Ligand SMILES: Nc1ncnc2c1ncn2[C@@H]1O[C@H](COP(=O)(O)OP(=O)(O)OP(=O)(O)O)[C@@H](O)[C@H]1O
């Protein structure tokens with residue numbers, strides 16, 4: 001058993017501790033929540049790439065603030081439908097659809113007079129922001145137009161300020177940046193400690209997942225990788241998560257078109273790739289020197305030889321097809337750098353089997 005507590009690996013999990021978002025929490029508090037509690041309504045738009053903690057930050061704040069109501073825009077065709085739903089959630093089911101905005105806000109005003117100032121969160125609002133300009137106008141200016149004590153927090157992946165009209169009044173902008181590799185590492189270390197059995201993973205696995213996730217900058221992506229890698233290892237009846245479990249997880253999330261890419265390679269190119277795979281069994285990356293030696297060895301069993309320029313040409317082709325990736329790493333205390341090759345999005349064990357199969361056929 002590797003996963004002993006599955007909940008923290010679920011992407012809808014709201015953690016006890018939210019790392020690196022203290023400034024965002026403070027910004028929402030000071031621009032929306034504090035003013036709302038003293039009767040001032042403001043609006044804010046939170047935007048940022050997927051997995052940057054937009055939803056979690058708001059849900060985190062909801063734990064201590066009962067005035068916040070959360071809705072997901074994807075369930076509604078427009079803002080009016082969302083507000084009608086809101087009225088029924090707050091105890092005033094509307095008997096017929098198609099209320100006017102003045103009707104809606106007049107009912108809302110009477111609810112808020114008992115309930116107190118309210119903060120409405122509309123998550124996943126990207127398409128509403130583009131399509132429902134009339135609804136947005138009524139919602140965001142409701143405090144002036146209808147005297148409604150309502151503040152709105154809109155959440156979107158895109159930055160809407162470039163296309164949004166000015167008629168909505170002043171809106172605070174809060175951008176959530178992508179997480180760095182180090183930040184992602186901290187986030188998944190916490191999740192791993194909460195959910196996985198001790199001794200079933202090590203630091204280098206967490207580091208590997210963080211490195212793969214860093215270009216995307218998404219905590220969601222990293223947590224999903226950790227979860228899938230853990231279940232993959234359980235499925236193999238292994239006692240611990242290995243590098244190939246992470247690669248399998250990537251290939252699951254990001255279905256890799258291995259077959260069609262491999263079909264673009266000739267026998268020599270397949271040989272180089274096979275050599276790299278055999279070196280990567282327990283390593284995350286290998287340097288070119290090791291690749292050259294391994295090509296010699298593997299080549300012998302297939303009766304093929306490749307010289308150095310040929311190997312380098314193949315490496316460039318494999319890179320351009322995104323089958324391998326490379327980075328330059330310094331060689332310890334010497335001041336030179338060497339090229340390191342890695343394969344991150346497909347398990348090398350499976351890739352090796354496929355390559356041997358193809359070489360045998362051509
Ligand atoms: N700062 C953080 N500390 C701890 N966990 C985090 C942090 N940021 C995000 N997470 C976790 O990452 C996952 C994704 O975060 P969240 O759903 O909040 O992202 P999002 O910005 O709303 O993404 P999307 O745009 O795809 O909805 C969640 O499981 C969340 O708990």
Ligand SMILES: [Mg+2]
Pocket residue numbers: 054055056123
């Ligand atoms: Mg979200």
